[in-house]
Amino acid sequence: MSDRFRTIINIPDPPFSVSYDSKCLFTGSCFTETIGERMVRFKYPVVCNPFGILYNPSSIGKCLRMLMSDRLYTEGDLYFHNGLWISLDHHSSFSNTDRQICLSGINKSLVDSRKFLKRCRFLFITFGTAWLYIFRETGQIVSNCHKIPAAQFERKLLEPGEIISDYHALIRELYHYNPDLQMIFTVSPIRHMKDGAFSNQVSKSTLILAIYKLQNLIGNIHYFPAYEIFMDELRDYRFYADDMLHPSGLGIAYVWDRFCETYMDKPSRVIMAAVEKIRKALAHRPLQTGSQDYLTFIDQTRRQIEQLQKACSFLDFSDEIKKLDDIVKNRE
Numbered sequence: 001m002s003d004r005f006r007t008i009i010n011i012p013d014p015p016f017s018v019s020y021d022s023k024c025l026f027t028g029s030c031f032t033e034t035i036g037e038r039m040v041r042f043k044y045p046v047v048c049n050p051f052g053i054l055y056n057p058s059s060i061g062k063c064l065r066m067l068m069s070d071r072l073y074t075e076g077d078l079y080f081h082n083g084l085w086i087s088l089d090h091h092s093s094f095s096n097t098d099r100q101i102c103l104s105g106i107n108k109s110l111v112d113s114r115k116f117l118k119r120c121r122f123l124f125i126t127f128g129t130a131w132l133y134i135f136r137e138t139g140q141i142v143s144n145c146h147k148i149p150a151a152q153f154e155r156k157l158l159e160p161g162e163i164i165s166d167y168h169a170l171i172r173e174l175y176h177y178n179p180d181l182q183m184i185f186t187v188s189p190i191r192h193m194k195d196g197a198f199s200n201q202v203s204k205s206t207l208i209l210a211i212y213k214l215q216n217l218i219g220n221i222h223y224f225p226a227y228e229i230f231m232d233e234l235r236d237y238r239f240y241a242d243d244m245l246h247p248s249g250l251g252i253a254y255v256w257d258r259f260c261e262t263y264m265d266k267p268s269r270v271i272m273a274a275v276e277k278i279r280k281a282l283a284h285r286p287l288q289t290g291s292q293d294y295l296t297f298i299d300q301t302r303r304q305i306e307q308l309q310k311a312c313s314f315l316d317f318s319d320e321i322k323k324l325d326d327i328v329k330n331r332e
Helices: 030-041 057-068 099-119 160-177 198-217 226-233 249-263 265-282 290-313 316-332
Strands: 025-030 046-048 080-081 085-088 120-127 131-135 153-157 182-187 221-223
Touching: 025 030, 025 057, 025 099, 030 046, 030 120, 030 249, 046 099, 046 182, 057 120, 057 160, 080 182, 085 099, 120 290, 160 198, 182 226, 221 249, 226 249, 265 290, 265 316, 290 316
Parallel strands: 025 046, 025 120, 120 182, 182 221
Antiparallel strands: 080 085, 131 153
16 A cells, blocks of 8 residues: 555654563553464563453553552452352453352462563553443442443543553552563554443543653653554554454554564564464465375474574474474374
8 A cells, every 4th residue: 555545653763672582561451462462472471461451541550560569369359240250350361150260360370470570671551441440339440340230330531630640650660660661551442432432532532641641751651553553544444353343353463563663673573484484384274184295294394493493492382392293193
């Protein structure tokens, strides 16, 4: 597509780059999950959403403060609803019919991610909405409503000043916890149309204004314009999924490319190309899995993995090698 027919978002060059020795923690909305999962796919050292998908700044802030604390969740922090034990601080992926399994999963993720945050170099935070849901029974701001009836919640729109005040303190706490941390904020391009088109725009504007003010106050925080890329560069419904709200695969791929161009250093992009070549080989599905040609292909792919691991010892292909070995073993 010619650049004459679209608005290209200019992204300033950051004063840093992400490489394969850069630990990255992603937290926030499902857009964070999308980018974080791609980082995992390319074998970067990444932790993605230790509390599950979070949408509003207050819940994201609580998650980060919990990671910096020394406390664990207890049985008293869980809530029983519709046959499941749930945490109102967590996504439903942590819920379970067994209270101890639910609690164990929550605390394992908390402890592992706490250690990771202490050592990581980059923290990516994605705000999804400025709308809050407050559980009337406890006064708690929830990260997920877990299909509890809407009447049990109070709905509230965060003011920009509330986000600024909270995050001005939080960012200082994060720098104290990990002085080497670089923070990159973004706003999810996913529209919350259940709020209505106008309320969604008010919400997104609130988030963008808060980040802008924080940059002016603190200076050493950065912004990746995912929202702006979708609103201006990708102004076409082919870049959206069937629900016309979430990004399509094509849209995600484009934003991912802009993300990589912005943050990944050149040596890392070379390694990513090699990893992608192996991923495509592993995704190959032949018509005749028992043929000699396929076994030769498996052997060649295994050798490619071994060569790449020899050159880049930090890459872990143990799962992929096991998969290839199982194919050969099952044939025998």
